[in-house]
Amino acid sequence: MPAEPTTARRRRKEARPQELTDAALALFVEKGFAATRLDEVAARAGVSKGTLYLYFDSKEALFKAVIREGVVPAIEAGEAMLAEQADDPVTLLRIFLQSWWDRIGSTELGGIPKLMMSEAGNFPEVARYYDEVVIQRGLALLRTAVQRGIDQGIFRPVDPALIGTLLIAPLIHLANWRNSFAACCGNGIDPQAYVDAHIDLVLNGLRVQPSLPGAPQ
Amino acid sequence: MPAEPTTARRRRKEARPQELTDAALALFVEKGFAATRLDEVAARAGVSKGTLYLYFDSKEALFKAVIREGVVPAIEAGEAMLAEQADDPVTLLRIFLQSWWDRIGSTELGGIPKLMMSEAGNFPEVARYYDEVVIQRGLALLRTAVQRGIDQGIFRPVDPALIGTLLIAPLIHLANWRNSFAACCGNGIDPQAYVDAHIDLVLNGLRVQPSLPGAPQ
DNA sequence: AATTAGTAACTGACTGGTTAGTCATTAAAG
DNA sequence: CTTTAATGACTAACCAGTCAGTTACTAATT
Structure with missing residues (x-):
C-alpha cells in the first residue's frame, strides 16, 4: 500500500548527513531539542523521516552528531x-x-x-x-x-x-x-x-x- | 472506583501557587520547558497534577507565571x-x-x-x-x-x-x-x-x- | 462534645492527540 | 535483475489536560 509514485527522489548518500545535521542545528537552536519534531528536521533537509533514520539511529544520536x-x-x-x-x-x-x-x-x-x-x-x-x-x-x-x-x-x-x-x-x-x-x-x-x-x-x-x-x- | 484512601492531604490554598512555580522554575531550568513533565512539577511541589490545574490553566500559563x-x-x-x-x-x-x-x-x-x-x-x-x-x-x-x-x-x-x-x-x-x-x-x-x-x-x-x-x- | 451538613481543596485514573521509531514497498541506478 | 536509497503509513508510548469521586475542614445544630 505505501509509497505511491509521488515526487522525484534523488540519491545522495554522501551529502545527506551534513544536510540533516545542518537542518537539525537550525531547528534545535530555534525551538530547543525536545520541541523539535524529526519530521520537521527531515522536511527542512528535503527528505522524509525514514531517510533520517537511515543515517542516525535515534533523535539523541542526531543531537550528538549535530554537536x-x-x-x-x-x-x-x-x-x-x-x-x-x-x-x-x-x-x-x-x-x-x-x-x-x-x-x-x-x-x-x-x-x-x-x-x-x-x-x-x-x-x-x-x-x-x-x-x-x-x-x-x-x-x-x-x-x-x-x-x-x-x-x-x-x-x-x-x-x-x-x-x-x-x-x-x-x-x-x-x-x-x-x-x-x-x-x-x-x-x-x-x-x-x-x-x-x-x-x-x-x-x-x-x-x-x-x-x-x-x-x- | 478512583481515589482510595491513600496519603494525608493538606489544604493550603494560599501557598500552592508559589510552591508550584518554585518547583516549575527549578525543573524548567534543569531540563527545559518541553522536557519537563507536569507530573514531575506537581510531585516536586508535593501535590498531584490535578491540583496544579486548579491554579494554572495550562502548561504555558505555568511558564508565564514562572517568569x-x-x-x-x-x-x-x-x-x-x-x-x-x-x-x-x-x-x-x-x-x-x-x-x-x-x-x-x-x-x-x-x-x-x-x-x-x-x-x-x-x-x-x-x-x-x-x-x-x-x-x-x-x-x-x-x-x-x-x-x-x-x-x-x-x-x-x-x-x-x-x-x-x-x-x-x-x-x-x-x-x-x-x-x-x-x-x-x-x-x-x-x-x-x-x-x-x-x-x-x-x-x-x-x-x-x-x-x-x-x-x- | 458529638453529630451532621456543606463546601472547598485535592486526587488519580482516564482520553485524545502527538510523535519517536519501524517496516513493507517503491524508485533509481548499474 | 539486483542492489540500495528513499518513502510514508503505521504503532506503541508518552503526556497535557479532564473530571467523577474523595477527603479535609468549618460551622451549624443538638
Missing part, C-alpha cells in the same frame, strides 16, 4: 587563529576575539553555545565532551595570550584561571542574543560595534596602570 | 540597589554588579536568564515582556551610572548603548554556567573571585587613560 559536526569547525577555526598569531599579546587578543566572532559567533555555529547550554542537563556526557574539546581548549588559548602580556609587563597580573571566561563571555552573550531575543526584541545593537567596544574595554582594563582607589587588593 | 513571579523580585532587587546608591559612579557600579550577583545571579532566580533565553523562540510575547520589564530597565540603570562617570570625567566616553550589555554579560554567563555545565563539568571557579575580577577589569577599562597604541579610534 560533533559543529565542534570540528570550531576547533579548526581555533587552530587557524593560532597560525596567524602575532608576538604582540595585544594584537593576538584582538585577532582571537574578532576571529571568534567572525568565524563562529556570527555564523550558524554561533547557535551551538545556546544549544549546548540549554541541553547540558539532559546530555551530560555530550556536555563533558564539549567542555573538554571546545571550552577548555579555547580558554587555554586566551589564557596563554594574556599570560604572555603579563610576563612582558604590558598587562596587569590578573588571575589566568578567570580571565579567559571574562574575555569570551560578552561575545557568547551576543551570539546567544542573536539566537533568542533578537527575533522578537530587536535592539539596534551593531555586532561589530559591540565587538569593538568589548575589545577596547578589556584591553584597556588589562593594561598596566596605577591601581584604582578603593579597588580590592 | 512573572521570578521577574518581580528581580525588579524589587533593582529598586533596592538604587536606594543604596552612592554619588561616586565607581562605587555605584560596584554595588550594582555585586548586588546583581548576590540577589539574582547566585540564587534560584539566576536560572531565569537561561530559561528565558532557551524559550524566547517559543514564547515571543513572554520574551518581549521580559525584555521590557527586566532587560531594558536593568540596562538603563547601568547606562545611567556609566554616563555619570563620563560626565564627571572619570570614565572614558564609551558608547552608552553598548556598555550596559558588556557589563552584565559576564555575570549572566556565570549564572548560565552554574545552571548548565556546572553539574557535569565542575571547573573550580570561585564565583566571588570571578565577580571581583570582572568588576576590577571593567572599572580599569572604563578609567580615563592615555589611549592604547593601535586601538581603533
Whole structure:
C-alpha cells in the first residue's frame, strides 16, 4: 500500500548527513531539542523521516552528531587563529576575539553555545565532551595570550584561571542574543560595534596602570 | 472506583501557587520547558497534577507565571540597589554588579536568564515582556551610572548603548554556567573571585587613560 | 462534645492527540 | 535483475489536560 509514485527522489548518500545535521542545528537552536519534531528536521533537509533514520539511529544520536559536526569547525577555526598569531599579546587578543566572532559567533555555529547550554542537563556526557574539546581548549588559548602580556609587563597580573571566561563571555552573550531575543526584541545593537567596544574595554582594563582607589587588593 | 484512601492531604490554598512555580522554575531550568513533565512539577511541589490545574490553566500559563513571579523580585532587587546608591559612579557600579550577583545571579532566580533565553523562540510575547520589564530597565540603570562617570570625567566616553550589555554579560554567563555545565563539568571557579575580577577589569577599562597604541579610534 | 451538613481543596485514573521509531514497498541506478 | 536509497503509513508510548469521586475542614445544630 505505501509509497505511491509521488515526487522525484534523488540519491545522495554522501551529502545527506551534513544536510540533516545542518537542518537539525537550525531547528534545535530555534525551538530547543525536545520541541523539535524529526519530521520537521527531515522536511527542512528535503527528505522524509525514514531517510533520517537511515543515517542516525535515534533523535539523541542526531543531537550528538549535530554537536560533533559543529565542534570540528570550531576547533579548526581555533587552530587557524593560532597560525596567524602575532608576538604582540595585544594584537593576538584582538585577532582571537574578532576571529571568534567572525568565524563562529556570527555564523550558524554561533547557535551551538545556546544549544549546548540549554541541553547540558539532559546530555551530560555530550556536555563533558564539549567542555573538554571546545571550552577548555579555547580558554587555554586566551589564557596563554594574556599570560604572555603579563610576563612582558604590558598587562596587569590578573588571575589566568578567570580571565579567559571574562574575555569570551560578552561575545557568547551576543551570539546567544542573536539566537533568542533578537527575533522578537530587536535592539539596534551593531555586532561589530559591540565587538569593538568589548575589545577596547578589556584591553584597556588589562593594561598596566596605577591601581584604582578603593579597588580590592 | 478512583481515589482510595491513600496519603494525608493538606489544604493550603494560599501557598500552592508559589510552591508550584518554585518547583516549575527549578525543573524548567534543569531540563527545559518541553522536557519537563507536569507530573514531575506537581510531585516536586508535593501535590498531584490535578491540583496544579486548579491554579494554572495550562502548561504555558505555568511558564508565564514562572517568569512573572521570578521577574518581580528581580525588579524589587533593582529598586533596592538604587536606594543604596552612592554619588561616586565607581562605587555605584560596584554595588550594582555585586548586588546583581548576590540577589539574582547566585540564587534560584539566576536560572531565569537561561530559561528565558532557551524559550524566547517559543514564547515571543513572554520574551518581549521580559525584555521590557527586566532587560531594558536593568540596562538603563547601568547606562545611567556609566554616563555619570563620563560626565564627571572619570570614565572614558564609551558608547552608552553598548556598555550596559558588556557589563552584565559576564555575570549572566556565570549564572548560565552554574545552571548548565556546572553539574557535569565542575571547573573550580570561585564565583566571588570571578565577580571581583570582572568588576576590577571593567572599572580599569572604563578609567580615563592615555589611549592604547593601535586601538581603533 | 458529638453529630451532621456543606463546601472547598485535592486526587488519580482516564482520553485524545502527538510523535519517536519501524517496516513493507517503491524508485533509481548499474 | 539486483542492489540500495528513499518513502510514508503505521504503532506503541508518552503526556497535557479532564473530571467523577474523595477527603479535609468549618460551622451549624443538638
